[in-house]
Amino acid sequence: MTAMQIIFLIVAAVTLGGALMIATSRRMMHTVLWLVLTLMGVAVLFALLQANFFSVVQVLVYIGAIAILILFGVMLTRRSMVDAGESLVHKNWWVVAVVIALLFAAIVISIQPWGAAHTPLVELMEFKEPISDLGEALVDPAAYLIPFEVSSVLLLAVMVAAIYIAVDRKGGKS
Amino acid sequence: MLSDWLYIAIFTGIALFLPGVAIFLAAVLSPKKPDPIKTSTYECGMETVGEAWVQFKVQYYVFGLIFLAFDVETVFLYPWAVAFNKVGLFAVLEAILFIAILLGGLIYAWRKGALEWV
Amino acid sequence: MPITYYLILSAILFVLGIAGMLIRRNAIVVFMSMEMMFNAANLLFVAYASYYQILTGQLFVFFVMTVAAAEVAIGLALIVAIYRNRKQIDVDDMSSLKG
Numbered sequence: 001m002t003a004m005q006i007i008f009l010i011v012a013a014v015t016l017g018g019a020l021m022i023a024t025s026r027r028m029m030h031t032v033l034w035l036v037l038t039l040m041g042v043a044v045l046f047a048l049l050q051a052n053f054f055s056v057v058q059v060l061v062y063i064g065a066i067a068i069l070i071l072f073g074v075m076l077t078r079r080s081m082v083d084a085g086e087s088l089v090h091k092n093w094w095v096v097a098v099v100i101a102l103l104f105a106a107i108v109i110s111i112q113p114w115g116a117a118h119t120p121l122v123e124l125m126e127f128k129e130p131i132s133d134l135g136e137a138l139v140d141p142a143a144y145l146i147p148f149e150v151s152s153v154l155l156l157a158v159m160v161a162a163i164y165i166a167v168d169r170k171g172g173k174s
Numbered sequence: 175m176l177s178d179w180l181y182i183a184i185f186t187g188i189a190l191f192l193p194g195v196a197i198f199l200a201a202v203l204s205p206k207k208p209d210p211i212k213t214s215t216y217e218c219g220m221e222t223v224g225e226a227w228v229q230f231k232v233q234y235y236v237f238g239l240i241f242l243a244f245d246v247e248t249v250f251l252y253p254w255a256v257a258f259n260k261v262g263l264f265a266v267l268e269a270i271l272f273i274a275i276l277l278g279g280l281i282y283a284w285r286k287g288a289l290e291w292v
Numbered sequence: 293m294p295i296t297y298y299l300i301l302s303a304i305l306f307v308l309g310i311a312g313m314l315i316r317r318n319a320i321v322v323f324m325s326m327e328m329m330f331n332a333a334n335l336l337f338v339a340y341a342s343y344y345q346i347l348t349g350q351l352f353v354f355f356v357m358t359v360a361a362a363e364v365a366i367g368l369a370l371i372v373a374i375y376r377n378r379k380q381i382d383v384d385d386m387s388s389l390k391g
Contacts (some may be wrong), residue, residue, distance in 0.1 A: 004293055012301050019305055022324055023312035035324045035353035042331045047179050049298070051338045054353055057249050058334075060252030061357055066327065066364050072235045073320055073368040077375040096314040100262040100307050101221050107303040111296070112388075133322055133347055134256030134354075138250070139265035144351055148250065149268070151358045152275040155243045158362040163288045166232055235372060238328070239365050246361050 008048060041089030044120045053131050150168050236288045242279070248274050298339040306332035319371050319381040323364055330360040 025031045039062045046055040114121035135145045211217060253271050254261070283289055305328060312325030334353045341349025375381050 004251050005297075008293060008297060012297075015301070016308065017302055019308040019312075019328055021310060022321065022328065023315060028320065031321055031324065035327065036241055036266070038305075038328060039331065042335060044299075045301070046338055048293075049338050049342050051341070051350060051368075052178075053253070053351060054334075054338060057208045057357065061242075061245055061249055061361060062308045062327070062331075065245040066361060068318075068322060069235070069242055069364060069368060070324060070327075072238045073323075074370060076232060076235055076372050077320065077381050077390060092371065097351060100311045103310065104303060104307045107298070111299055111303075120344060130347060130350070130355075131253050132257045132260065134351060135253030135255070136260055137347060137351055137364075138354075139257070140259050141264075145268060147355055149272060149275070151250065152247070152272045154358060154362050156275050156279045157245060158365050159240065159243050159276075160282050162365045163236055163283050163286055165366075165373050166235055166239070166369040167286065167288055169293075232372060235368065237371070242361055242365055246358055249357070 004048070008045075011044045011048070013043070027076065032071050032074055033065060035070065036063055037064050039067065051130075053134070092159050220244065231287075233291055236283070239285055240289075243279060247273070298335060302332045302335045302339070303304055305329075317382050317384050319374075319383050319386070320368070321381070323367050323371075323384060327364065328357055328359060340380050 015038055018034045018041060021034040022031055022038065025034055034169040039058065043055045043063075046058055048053075135141060138148045215235075250272070251269060254265065309325045309329035309332060312328070313322050316325070334356055336355070337349040337353050341347060371375060371381050374386065378385075
């Protein structure tokens with residue numbers, strides 16, 4: 001077992017532990033912190049896969065913005081369902097447990113016969129500057145120019161719609 | 175390439191280790207003689223009124239939302255900026271269009287009064 | 293390191309996301325679980341980008357992240373609006389659209 005595998009196993013255990021705690025933690029604030037831990041674990045996994053740029057982007061966008069936004073959402077709605085009291089989960093959660101166990105078994109069985117599954121991953125060799133190549137692909141009309149511009153329109157729609165929904169019009173906002 | 179990450183890992187380890195040692199030593203060494211005044215929330219200060227579970231303003235959410243949108247925009251523009259010397263004038267116009275569309279959202283938020291802290 | 297490791301890890305993360313999404317009653321936890329599922333998909337994209345030695349997988353991570361950001365922003369705005377009207381965000385009780 002190489003050092004890389006040991007690091008991978010530790011990071012994977014931390015990530016999955018955080019993910020498990022999201023599904024089971026009772027306090028909402030703790031749930032958000034476990035989410036941050038899980039996202040951080042995925043960022044480290046990106047770094048292990050040599051996707052350096054996306055490792056940083058994961059920290060910047062997911063932890064820096066999305067987790068903060070979820071934190072604000074928790075603060076805005078914190079009166080509800082604090083520290084349980086009433087039941088945390090659905091009544092028939094065991095049906096869900098059976099379903100996800102079957103789903104996981106299906107995934108594992110479906111990748112089992114794939115011959116190439118044990119090929120070791122190597123670094124992206126032919127791209128000397130992946131970030132620069134990403135930038136070129138983003139603005140190339142033959143590649144990803146349209147998705148690039150459409151994502152701008154998507155963000156515009158998100159800003160307009162979310163502000164329209166979230167701002168309380170009865171509360172004196174014009 | 176991976177050795178760069180090794181430095182970050184070492185720094186992370188030190189950054190977790192030092193505060194951990196400080197907190198642990200403080201917990202072990204410090205004398206513990208609690209009395210009701212010491213354990214009150216503000217030992218010398220006004221008595222607190224009400225509870226800390228107040229309703230937060232929705233303004234926090236709106237600012238976080240606008241930050242999120244422009245954060246994603248920055249992430250999109252970063253590879254473009256790195257490849258700036260390789261791509262031509264057309265790419266600059268594309269990036270300007272990209273920013274201009276998002277500025278529409280900022281102007282909407284501004285006109286809507288969502289940027290005012292009330 | 294074999295790609296199977298990443299496949300299995302991503303599958304477990306995805307399944308845990310589905311579990312959290314189906315089991316929990318708080319709407320914000322449902323959104324967090326959805327973020328975890330997006331992350332599992334992103335992990336697969338990056339792993340396969342390095343497997344096939346092409347950048348397309350990494351480019352898709354960009355767009356998945358954008359959509360995830362959009363989804364969480366709109367979803368939380370909706371939750372805030374629902375909370376303002378009904379004073380709770382239990383997904384079991386959001387059934388007023390049911391016929």
